[in-house]
Amino acid sequence: MTFQLTEEQRMIQMTVREFARKEIEPIAGKWDRESLFPEETISKMAEMGLLGMMVPSEYGGAGLDTVSYSLAMQEIAYACASTSVIMGVNNLVCEPLLKFGTEAQKQKYLVPLAQGKFIGSFALTEPGAGSDAANQKTSALLKDNFYILNGTKMFITSGSHAKVFITTAVTDKAARHHGISAFIVEKGMPGFSIGKIEDKMGLRASDTTELIFENCRVPSENLLGKEGEGFKIMMAALDGGRIGIASQSVGIAQACLDAATRYAKKREAFGQPIAEFQGIRWMIADMATEIEAARLLTLQAALLKDRGLPFTKEASMAKLFASEMVNRVAYKALQIHGGYGYLKDFPVERYYRDARVTTIYEGTSEIQRNVIAKLVLSTED
């Protein structure tokens, strides 16, 4: 195993870094304060191929590997966590379409999603089905070549801006998770509407909404995979998604570290820069070390996925460690800023709020621990 990036991976990292530092970082604070969806920037990112990075070029994507995707996510998240979650979810939606979609579904939905012409949403969570994702109440009944969907989805990223939604509904209640099917729903389908737009602590430039299905008519050709495969399809997508959230966490954490070191070198107390105090230096050392550990776990999971090897455990480990790490790092970065860190004048206040959700979405830390423990305990001696 080599820890060296290829020439192409390094080039992607540098190109996305330059773009994010120039075009995103200076305005991310304004987007956060005003809860502005970064529409124009997302269009530019689409032109750069960042919205369908792992989709082959024949389906409109960039045809890159997961390592490159992780590097790009880290750079975008460094500048703006909200923008990175929009990018992450779009890439997340592409995966099941690529793996399970029919050729017609790929042409109609995957190509524009990968090109960034459509924004995508991944709609699994319901008011009563978060960690217990199989406890779905949304139902789908097949009638005259249409599935009739009824129910509510909750916490859906990009809900009010998306054109295409991958969602789930119960087609056979008795079969529990084997009775859940996946569907491709389009904005504007009869009976489909966007509900409440949530008012969040962080990620304020990314919208999070309810989705409401009231006798929503979805053509039967929009069933993704076979009936009863929906849970499997969504869980498989989340394995890859967790690499995305781990990458996002590493990106926010690096931004915290850079902000904290800059500040520590300038701010003086007791006649010297606070960076001279051992208490501050050790915080910086711990932050840098933890970020590096999380980065390596994340890239390892990405590399396994690229090699076609099992990566569920490693993706969960990366997501668990990186998301808990960024919360510790954001705490320390704010501490190093003293009272100024608590003000909105410094970006560390935004990083601190944005970091918080990473241990919650795409599977809470507790759920990641359940996944990891199950796989560790099932290993033969």
Ligand SMILES: Cc1cc2nc3c(=O)[nH]c(=O)nc-3n(C[C@H](O)[C@H](O)[C@H](O)COP(=O)(O)OP(=O)(O)OC[C@H]3O[C@@H](n4cnc5c(N)ncnc54)[C@H](O)[C@@H]3O)c2cc1C
């Ligand atoms: C900003 C944001 C964006 C989101 N975007 C999306 C999206 O785009 N699409 C989507 O489908 N969902 C999305 N979600 C939903 C997210 O995935 C869920 O919030 C998450 O899975 C947790 O579900 P819950 O909120 O219902 O919490 P619950 O499942 O009710 O959990 C509450 C607490 O109980 C713990 N818990 C539950 N079960 C166990 C267990 N077995 N063992 C130990 N502890 C347990 C949890 O870890 C947690 O601490 C988003 C959420 C947020 C906040």
